Amino acid sequence: MSQRQTVHTLKLTILCLALGCAGMRLAHGVGAQAPPAHEQTVEQVDKNIQVLKGLPASQLIPLMNFFSASLGVNCGFCHAPTTDPKTGRVHLDFASDAKEEKTTARHMIQMTMNINHTNKIDLGSMGITCYTCHRGSNNPAVVPALPLPTPERGAGGPGGQAGPSGPIGPAGQGGPGSNGGTAAPRPTPPPRPSVQQVLDKYVAAVGGRDAVAKVQTRVLKGTRASGPNNWPLEITLKAPDKFQGAANTPQGRMAMGYNGAAGWIMNPQGQHAASPEELASLKHGSEVYELLELTTAAPTMRITRPERIGDRLTNVITYTVSPDLTEKFYFDAETGLLLRRQNFIQSMLGPLPEQADFMDYHDVNGVKVPFTIVTSSPSGTTTNKFTDIKFNVPVDDTQFQAPAK
Numbered sequence: 001m002s003q004r005q006t007v008h009t010l011k012l013t014i015l016c017l018a019l020g021c022a023g024m025r026l027a028h029g030v031g032a033q034a035p036p037a038h039e040q041t042v043e044q045v046d047k048n049i050q051v052l053k054g055l056p057a058s059q060l061i062p063l064m065n066f067f068s069a070s071l072g073v074n075c076g077f078c079h080a081p082t083t084d085p086k087t088g089r090v091h092l093d094f095a096s097d098a099k100e101e102k103t104t105a106r107h108m109i110q111m112t113m114n115i116n117h118t119n120k121i122d123l124g125s126m127g128i129t130c131y132t133c134h135r136g137s138n139n140p141a142v143v144p145a146l147p148l149p150t151p152e153r154g155a156g157g158p159g160g161q162a163g164p165s166g167p168i169g170p171a172g173q174g175g176p177g178s179n180g181g182t183a184a185p186r187p188t189p190p191p192r193p194s195v196q197q198v199l200d201k202y203v204a205a206v207g208g209r210d211a212v213a214k215v216q217t218r219v220l221k222g223t224r225a226s227g228p229n230n231w232p233l234e235i236t237l238k239a240p241d242k243f244q245g246a247a248n249t250p251q252g253r254m255a256m257g258y259n260g261a262a263g264w265i266m267n268p269q270g271q272h273a274a275s276p277e278e279l280a281s282l283k284h285g286s287e288v289y290e291l292l293e294l295t296t297a298a299p300t301m302r303i304t305r306p307e308r309i310g311d312r313l314t315n316v317i318t319y320t321v322s323p324d325l326t327e328k329f330y331f332d333a334e335t336g337l338l339l340r341r342q343n344f345i346q347s348m349l350g351p352l353p354e355q356a357d358f359m360d361y362h363d364v365n366g367v368k369v370p371f372t373i374v375t376s377s378p379s380g381t382t383t384n385k386f387t388d389i390k391f392n393v394p395v396d397d398t399q400f401q402a403p404a405k
């Protein structure tokens, strides 16, 4: 099984490299789309699947990353090591049931599915997940830690008295007690804008449709940092859909591209034509470079509770793309720009999250573009920082062809 993991990691590195995508998207090759109907299920591909039967094979690793992140552990917490008799190297034997934690996890998976199947209370679309209880710990707290934290001074106003729901209420909701005990009534929140108003403001903030339509080619230069790696990165895009990305790594050059008809992938080991699955992934990864992600309201878009990102207040559009996919878009309430985008792919054990944060907006030829894009998922975080973005420089179409071998 270690081979599978190696292959998987390699694929991920290669695919994600230039496009800076969140791991999950590319790991299962479908990104924000639901898994293809004909996709194999995990028990058809893996050796020892007892409770996750029916899970699309492409969702296994994202789900394993989700388990790890929910419990704050590594794969080896549940999976036993084994020594390769030939090389003497130690790796994880994912099919082995030698560790008790794996058996416990199976029971936990069944319990979580039972809760979600039999529960009659509306918990929103997301249900209960490993993280609901575990919160990043393998040993979830069952009772509140005593002594309780002393309430902040001045919080003695209405609601500041920690009633039964005080200490466990959702954090950051700004409940009645958070007014610091001042007698003044809470100001009525301003009425929320409509979906179309938020989108119109966004289109205007970016520079307007006409300015965006004038952009034919884009060349982005910068660096891609992920964990200990920090590589120079160059991306070239040409309307409507051609792209090419390359990074020079200590192992050699890695690149990928799409010429409008076919895609290719190159790494220090060689070069190959992208499979349909890889191509879907590549295209999906390049989505974070769209200049206007949304322009018109869809019937399944809703304005949900405004949220803060750092010190910025955002208008949030929650978009139910399909029963398997929900996306959230966070627009700066003041500037109108898109600050964050989240995807939640509904798996049999709850939503698998991924996120892109857009920062450092600067004007290029009358269009506002983020110079920093951070993509993250439970499998890791990648930061693309651009130092140089140019529009409408002449770009030869040969750039998008697979390089001659």
Ligand code: HEC
Pocket: 001, 004, 005, 046, 047, 048, 049, 050, 051, 052, 053, 061, 064, 065, 067, 068, 071, 073, 074, 075, 076, 077, 078, 079, 094, 095, 101, 102, 103, 105, 106
């Ligand atoms: C909290 C425990 C837990 C963690 C952490 C965990 N796994 Fe798993 N993993 C499981 C369980 C349980 C199964 C078996 C599921 C079943 O029987 O349906 C499994 C199955 C697998 C399989 C299928 C093996 C086979 O051949 O049947 C692979 C591959 C795998 N995990 C990889 C990983 C990787 C990679 C990580 C780290 C990113 C990881 N797992 C982290 C619990 C865990």
Ligand code: HEC
Pocket: 067, 071, 101, 102, 104, 105, 108, 109, 112, 128, 129, 130, 131, 132, 133, 134, 138, 139, 140, 142, 349
């Ligand atoms: C309803 C709450 C709840 C949910 C949901 C939940 N767990 Fe747990 N889990 C617990 C509790 C409580 C314990 C600790 C049990 C104990 O103290 O022995 C635990 C323990 C575990 C352990 C053993 C940890 C150790 O140190 O040995 C594993 C592994 C685990 N959970 C995995 C999962 C996975 C994977 C999921 C999601 C599929 C999940 N849990 C969902 C409550 C939950």
